[in-house]
Amino acid sequence: MSVATAPVVPVVAAAATPPARRRTTSEGERPSLRARVFGWVFMALVALYFLVPIYWLVVASTKSTSDLFGTPGFTFAELNLWQNVVDVSTYNDGIFWRWMLNSMVYSGLGSVLMTLISLASGYALAIYRFRGRSAVIALVLASMLVPQTVLAQPVYTLLVEIGLNNTMIGVLLPTLAYPFGVLLAFTYATASVPEEVVEAARLDGAGEARIFFSIGLRMLSTGAVTILLFAFIASWNNFMLPLLVLSDARLQPVTVGLSGWSQAAITVPGLQTLVVVGALISIIPIIVVFVSLQRFWKSGLSTGAVKM
Amino acid sequence: MARRTRLLSATAVVAGASLALVGCSSGSSSDDTAGSGDGAVTLQFWGWATGLEQAIEVWNEENPDIQVDFFRMTGDDGAKIPAAIDNGTAPDVVQMSVHSIPSHVIANRLTDLTEQVGDLEDEFTPASWANVTFDDKTYAVPQDFGPNALMYRTDIFEQYGLTVPTTWTEYLETARALKAANPNAYIAQMSPNETGYWIADVWQNEGTWFGIDGDAWTVDVDDEASQEVAERWQTLLDEDLVKVVDMWTPQYWAEVNAGNIATINYAAWFPALLEANAGDLAGKWGVAPSPVDEAGSTAAGAGDSSVDVIPTGTENVAQAAEFLTWLNTSPEALDILITDGSMFPAATTGLASEALAQPNDYFGGQVINDVFVQAAENVPASWVDGPVYDLVQDNIKDEFAKVANKQQTFAEALAATAAYAKDQLESQGLNVK
């Protein structure tokens, strides 16, 4: 809910720093031995801290149900991972993979649309002066102060009115307006789409839409990837709305499905293992998305034409 | 959401696995079902109890004119019931925790079923029926019931030469003897997060949290019946005779499995959970009637139970009521629910069913339901739920947590929650005495 979105915003700040070419550390710099030792020790501790719970999850997902509760959490017992994966894949006619697919659709399609809509809006706010511009910015900012807890029910009522309850579109549509994405795009565009380029394109006779699609989007590509990451995770973690909107289990995203299983697991310990394995599988797409973004950072793809 | 909902949805998920997919294609009910030309209707039914799919299959074969389309809920789904009813997208029949009835009634969410099912009173135990009737109006049909009995570790009792307590006085003595024999062993656990445990004890003592007095609600959270139970628990806690641990957590099951908890005085649906989570203890448990205040008494408490309601707005009240009557009182349906769903029924026909009186291997072949049936028939008809039940339950959990931490006594917790309950009722504009 609200928390998932809050940390997303500060990226605005990242963009708010002056645009410049990307800088990666060169391999030529050789820090002192002491610094390197410190670096290794510190990072080892940090990785330990962040990974121990994940390690628990990995170990747990290789265990049978009785071992999950009966053997020490950090040591592997009899390897049961394959059986667990088979179980999670066949339970309820393999509904887990249907959930994964749903989540991919909600987050994949959702985040792409969220990003596009955010980019168009941020671009418009950054490039044009028009009546109501500051009102729009203020509204977008103000909407972040309101806790999301109270909004789910009114949105549900609305969807029922439109007739979109219990449909995938009903889950997708309300998430598409992504204020954080707009703020990000706004600051990215402010920083990295120079006036001169837009003006030059206009003199060449290009229309506004063409300028946005052929020049604006290209210059915003780095920002777009960051927005995409946060939009993807925000949709992936979306819980309350799909829960209210969907009464068909086959349309549920994987988080809602796993939560249901987890509650059911109170009575059925066998289900607990499925929740653990399911959770491990369900974070893989996020890892993939994150690693893809990393490549973007390292490749030093700059904010494009700024350099010229 | 009441813990009960979760528990039941749980068992259900497993048993009903294959059918869940068929059942979950529910759309908005009233729209789908209204005005079929040939008089046939399809009822949407959201529920969680195990065995419902099998029972519905039989019903659908026998009743081509009233088809039932089932959607299996998990605990989370409880959150969507109010929203669905308020927006007219609710199904025709919903299973819910018995405690939720009044809060939905005052929000105009439940159909008054007095006319359709009012004459079913004799089909149920007095306690069950009292739970669905408010101010002489019936709003639900009882489905299952959770009378209490004492599950105890036969091996531990034998090891320390203890006898199964029949009165609460003996219970205290047993607790002390056990503690003296083994400092790590406790007679029971105290779980602030499991209010059902507390409610059952108060209920056995002919208590309640709410009552109706003429045109006003009464708040009885800290009345004498509760105070007496509080006194007993205070002694248990003060003398360190109960293990403080939140129920359903990994630690809880670890304590049970480690043999640190010698008895569990809880509902008829608990044995299945015990077996599922402490399988290694098979053959080491027995079931006896709950201890009572005075020798000779047979009073028993009860944990959460569930009922079926018909939301307002459905156009098929008569058909839905007909289905619910069959589902919850006919021997045919009850036997399916008992056999396929391990349900402990609310209906007296079900209590008398052969299907219920089966030996239980986990309990060393004992016919444990004999004990639970006897308990079911002796639960006082004292318990009344109120419109702010969920809030009060949440509040008493927090107050009990402070008791567990020795920051206050049970009596103080009850006083605090009683004041809170009065506040909440008054703030809704309701009369409170």
Place this chain on the structure above:
Amino acid sequence: MTTTAAVPTVARTSPRRRRGVGGGQRRAPYAFLAPFLGLFAVFTLAPILLAVYSSFFQVKRSGLGFGGDNTLTFVGFDNYVRAIGDSGFVAGFGRMLGYGVVQVPLMLGLALVLALLFDSAVVRWKPFFQLSVFLPYAVPSVVAALIWGFLYQPRVSPIVEGLHAMGVPVDFLAPGTVLWSLANVAVWSVTGVNMVILFSALQSVPREIYEAARIDGASELRTALFIKIPMIAPSLVLTFLFSIIGTMQLFNEPMTMRAITSNISGDYTPNMAIFQTTTLGGDANLGSAMAVVLGLVIFVLSLVVQKATNRKRGAQ
């Protein structure tokens, strides 16, 4: 609500461009904004306005409430009076303030150190370590509850058992410690996100700026302290600001923790109190008023932080 805290920061970077305006150009921004504004109006703005509107009403019942005569009555600021008079709700703010004072600097400090290390040559295997730090954010909260249940609870936690074996009597879930155990879960799950933000800010700092320092013989540490951190000060201020918003709206982590201990009450944080009132209590009107109060408190806090940091930077 037009002068939200972050406005000045953003406005500062916004362009002040003068353009000759043709017809296409005049219509273009509205066209670009249309999809967002349409969706925003329907699915964010309308519900917010609805919530604010409904915060001035109450469902009035009478007697037992069974008569069905539920009337929605305008009650002015009654709900606000009730919200502010609710000691549990108010206590949540105090708790979150205390929590925020510890958790936010700790978490941001860690995120900053990590971002600086990732931006330096000191650390190798960067992709792996970055992923490690970020990964917890991807864990669904229902699973996080399961994990921490196994790590915090005596008898099942290898950590607790290990410490007990060493003679350290820890109880992560006691009333006095549970707030900090909660803070730990929050640090664990959101540090990665803030690290990413600060790291990407560092990456966009022009490299030439460091060259001068290096020529002057400044160490990596001095460069970090006196050049890099000031360069990303705006990012830091905003991560700080939004961590405070996140703290005041804290919900997922305490709900997660509540599944494993009853020492987290149903109204432990303001957002949980709102959820309790709206969902368990079925009182959306009061819940809305509480949400507005929370929004206003966050607004004021943001302003204070903004003012304070502005003054500090102005003084430098």
